[in-house]
Amino acid sequence: MKKLYFMDRNILLWLSGSTLSAFGDVFTSTAIPLVTFNLTKSARFSALVLLLDILPLIILSPLIGTIVDKCEKKKIIIISNLISVLILGSFLIINNNEWYYLIGNSLISISAKFYSTSAKTMLPDIVNDEGVITRVNSLISLTLKIARILGASLAAIVLGLWGTKILFMFDAVSFIINMLCVFGLRLGSEQITEHQNIEKHQYVFMDAVKYFSKDNLFLIMCIVYGGLFFLEGLMQSKMVVFIKQYLLLDDMYYAFYQNCLLVGVVVGQIVLSRYEMVQKEFFWEKVGMGLIVASLVGIFVFKNIWFGVLYGFGQPLIVTSWYGYFYKHTPGELRGRLLAFTNMCFDSLHLLAVVVVYFICDYFMPQQSLLFTAMVLTIVLLATSIIRKNKVE
Known part of the structure; x- marks a missing residue:
């Protein structure tokens, strides 16, 4: 099997x-x-x-x-x-x-x-x-x-x-x-x-909210995963502007960037579908977010869209590790409400990012807003890692 x-x-x-x-x-x-x-x-x-x-x-x-x-x-x-x-x-x-x-x-x-x-x-x-x-x-x-x-x-x-x-x-x-x-x-x-x-069973939606106080690691992993949703909202709106307006490249290069993402995602998914996660899920989520932060630096500092491969590779590490933990450790009778609540939070972050872009697009260049986001994500990653380490000790 x-x-x-x-x-x-x-x-x-x-x-x-x-x-x-x-x-x-x-x-x-x-x-x-x-x-x-x-x-x-x-x-x-x-x-x-x-x-x-x-x-x-x-x-x-x-x-x-x-x-x-x-x-x-x-x-x-x-x-x-x-x-x-x-x-x-x-x-x-x-x-x-x-x-x-x-x-x-x-x-x-x-x-x-x-x-x-x-x-x-x-x-x-x-x-x-x-x-x-x-x-x-x-x-x-x-x-x-x-x-x-x-x-x-x-x-x-x-x-x-x-x-x-x-x-x-x-x-x-x-x-x-x-x-x-x-x-x-x-x-x-x-x-x-x-x-x-x-x-x-009593099906009260608040049980899903209360669950986070019982499983701190799941809360931490949700915070990191939520960062990806917020970043996605920014990237969707900013990447075209960055390539067309600041790099002065034509439409072909945006398609090339999308292909870089696809290559990274496919490679990441193949690796994860072929091999079991030997390390714990939170380890892979941290690796995925680290790759995405590195890709942002490569794209917006070194102005090389090849780094989109790293961004694509980091995505499945975060997504799969989150779902891996979700399936293995959360109560089966609570999964529908828990998934609905987390998706509600993630969709809200995605929508917030789109709203943020709408209001700041005339004041910040794409590389400024995305590099600032990368810095915030790095801080979140370090903070959650420290909190998790202290909990384990």
């Missing part, structure tokens, strides 16, 4: 369904901004679409986490996929109302959050082998990352040939196939036991 874990029936079904669904998600996320902008010719409305894509998830996270813990996760995944299929189908009929697209896209995002929260908390029951769960999670992250990147390229081709309706149709089909794959899953006894004893 350990050598051929990726050939397990459950894992193959899950990989196939989630990868195809990731393709479809990119198609819809590509189509919605274009459709709404073509109808409104308003950049503000496009920004509103993005805002209502994120904000409801932050507000509804407590409800989502509680429902995921309380109900059978397999049913939640199937229902959320079905809702998305119905909304995407309606886009083919009601296709000239920008407000309907906005509301429908928000509902799909909420449905997707139910899906992702259920899927991530159900992963231990899908794998049925705690010894390889870190590698399986890394393999899934790798395939989803590649699917989204290839999906973006394919979406551009489909868009040019057939238009946005085909994008919606493909996404709807991907959801249907994902549902069929989920139907075919054989879950472990842990899922059944949890469902049978569902009435014995």
Whole structure:
């Protein structure tokens, strides 16, 4: 099993369904901004679409986490996929109302959050082998990352040939196939036991908040992981400006930077999916953040976008180590609420970074704001390491 874990029936079904669904998600996320902008010719409305894509998830996270813990996760995944299929189908009929697209896209995002929260908390029951769960999670992250990147390229081709309706149709089909794959899953006894004893637990969202006082290491790891979300919000907004305005390079170099990120991510995910984490999870998270800080210095001090490979390599170290700890050490009956609460905090940090960029973009150069962020992240990393060391002693 350990050598051929990726050939397990459950894992193959899950990989196939989630990868195809990731393709479809990119198609819809590509189509919605274009459709709404073509109808409104308003950049503000496009920004509103993005805002209502994120904000409801932050507000509804407590409800989502509680429902995921309380109900059978397999049913939640199937229902959320079905809702998305119905909304995407309606886009083919009601296709000239920008407000309907906005509301429908928000509902799909909420449905997707139910899906992702259920899927991530159900992963231990899908794998049925705690010894390889870190590698399986890394393999899934790798395939989803590649699917989204290839999906973006394919979406551009489909868009040019057939238009946005085909994008919606493909996404709807991907959801249907994902549902069929989920139907075919054989879950472990842990899922059944949890469902049978569902009435014995009280599902209070505050239990997730209180959990951090019981597990200080998880709190520390969340702080470091949250730093990555904040940094991502800055990088998305600042990198184009840095390459185009300050390095005076053309569009090809931004695409080259994205390729550097992809190479780093793929190498990192392959390493993590091939080998077990011999060291503790927090060690790898620190290594990942150290690589990202080094990449920022390389990009914005030495002005070399090749350092994007380091940035890409550091990402999976942080993400996989966080999820590795999450799956191995957090209580199974609390995972839905805990994941919803942490994601709510991470999404808030990401949104905060975008807001910060909006207000400071005219006053700070990209390298100033990002190097300052790198300095803050280094201080956070050192502080959390010292706190953890003192706790252990």
